[in-house]
């Protein structure tokens with residue numbers, strides 16, 4: 001099991017008022033799975049993803065990533081987990097605007113202490129994987145939204161993480177570019193990459209093999225459309 | 234690290250105007266320091282060259298009463314000061330690094346005439362045969378003193394350039410007669426230092442240092458001395474040493490030896506070595522203390538520059554909150570972020586330092602052209618200035634960099 005969340009609670013303190021955002025979230029993800037977490041705005045999706053991504057700590061609960069008890073780790077060790085085991089993709093890409101596509105992709109490698117020559121090779125390979133090898137020297141401003149997101153995906157994949165986390169990866173894209181990103185996710189998942197994707201769009205969620213609904217901080221497994229169809233037939 | 238330096242240049246280049254204005258405080262501070270240091274160094278080197286680098290490596294040891302040289306003309310022969318004899322000379326010549334020594338008589342004399350022209354405040358020196366070689370004088374014209382001049386107490390004189398200029402004003406002095414204390418002396422030759430020593434007078438201190446030298450000297454055989462003055466007057470000593478660095482120590486040792494023979498009831502009556510190195514140091518200190526104030530002012534401008542750097546770094550951290558959040562999310566450690574911002578601050582101020590050094594050198598050259606002050610560029614000072622400005626960047630970059638490293642990535646990413 002790659003992700004194991006047990007009884008996760010997350011509260012925010014707002015002016016002496018305790019606001020519960022996640023309420024007893026249990027989530028297990030096996031290696032190679034493709035999971036979507038769907039829910040309306042403000043339901044706690046990003047909060048949950050920050051916890052899975054080792055950026056935030058839950059108020060209470062237990063969380064293991066690939067067998068490691070994340071909640072006992074120190075700051076520096078969490079950085080290493082993010083560096084080596086997790087790939088992040090965001091709605092707004094978050095590319096470095098003054099760096100080329102290739103430099104953006106090789107950024108995590110420099111934190112991993114990879115040598116310059118190898119960095120370039122591996123970054124180029126990651127760009128090839130998302131079909132952008134011919135855009136390596138382009139600046140982010142010279143790329144379309146979909147291309148930017150693919151560079152971001154290449155950056156997330158360059159350190160061969162155990163899991164790819166995507167928060168609304170198509171949120172800023174038109175439907176055609178969105179579909180391309182979904183194709184790419186499918187391809188990566190076929191190659192064995194575990195994916196956890198967050199979205200409020202049921203069409204996007206339907207690309208995943210398993211869908212969870214999160215409403216008001218409570219999570220439940222959704223019944224997949226295809227399965228419903230089968231039942232109807 | 235290299236990656237951080239590359240990123241820093243990129244960041245600085247992308248905000249050219251802002252970076253330059255931030256560096257300006259550092260540039261001005263460093264430029265001022267380099268210009269001041271160059272001028273100090275130039276002046277010092279010239280003083281040293283003028284005073285001690287004149288090449289003859291001689292030290293004069295004279296009899297002092299308190300702080301003033303003993304004046305025979307007013308005081309008469311002092312009790313308890315013996316004539317320098319051959320045993321004393323032997324001891325002095327045995328001092329380490331002493332190459333030669335010569336004792337001579339000397340008096341300041343106003344009563345020196347050629348026809349109606351007199352010399353104002355010249356020195357008459359009664360010398361033996363070794364004097365001119367010890368002091369590195371050569372006979373420029375005419376002849377030196379012969380054995381017979383000494384043995385027959387001849388009234389002959391040698392002039393140096395200053396005294397011959399003063400008395401003869403361009404006329405040829407050879408063979409002419411001058412009067413010293415109403416006694417006629419025949420000028421037989423003109424002497425000159427073998428290495429020409431022409432001090433450049435830049436300041437009032439320099440003027441006082443050289444003014445004694447410029448008044449002119451008249452040399453007569455020491456055996457002839459009692460004809461115009463007295464027997465057994467106290468003597469001065471000149472020693473020649475191997476190198477400039479030996480001057481101070483050898484001069485002190487020689488004075489000590491002479492003093493051990495002095496048995497005067499007057500405690501202040503003592504032989505002292507005229508210490509040119511010491512004089513040089515004093516002049517240097519004087520120019521340094523006036524300039525150290527300027528250095529302080531420049532230092533303050535550096536601190537102000539440093540605060541400017543800190544300010545702009547804080548702005549930069551705020552502007553780049555998202556970048557920092559993203560970097561932390563993809564695995565950058567606190568130390569990575571800290572390193573990036575510290576490097577940026579250090580690169581920024583180092584560039585300011587380099588520009589400051591360049592402008593300082595230009596400024597120093599301009600000063601030297603306008604004021605004819607000597608200027609010497611000091612390489613250690615230039616390197617030190619760049620290292621120091623780098624240190625300023627690090628010191629004033631610590632707080633903003635730490636702030637960047639401590640940013641919460643969630644907050645940072647949430648901010649759009």
Ligand SMILES: Nc1ncnc2c1ncn2[C@@H]1O[C@H](COP(=O)(O)OP(=O)(O)OP(=O)(O)O)[C@@H](O)[C@H]1O
Pocket residue numbers: 012013014019021039040041042043044045046047048200
């Ligand atoms: N730092 C915080 N302090 C207080 N409340 C917070 C904080 N961060 C998030 N919240 C609250 O937690 C709730 C869930 O936020 P979250 O960002 O997880 O929602 P989301 O499901 O990602 O929504 P969206 O689809 O709009 O991105 C919101 O009600 C939000 O106001």
Ligand SMILES: [Mg+2]
Pocket residue numbers: 045046047167
């Ligand atoms: Mg969200």
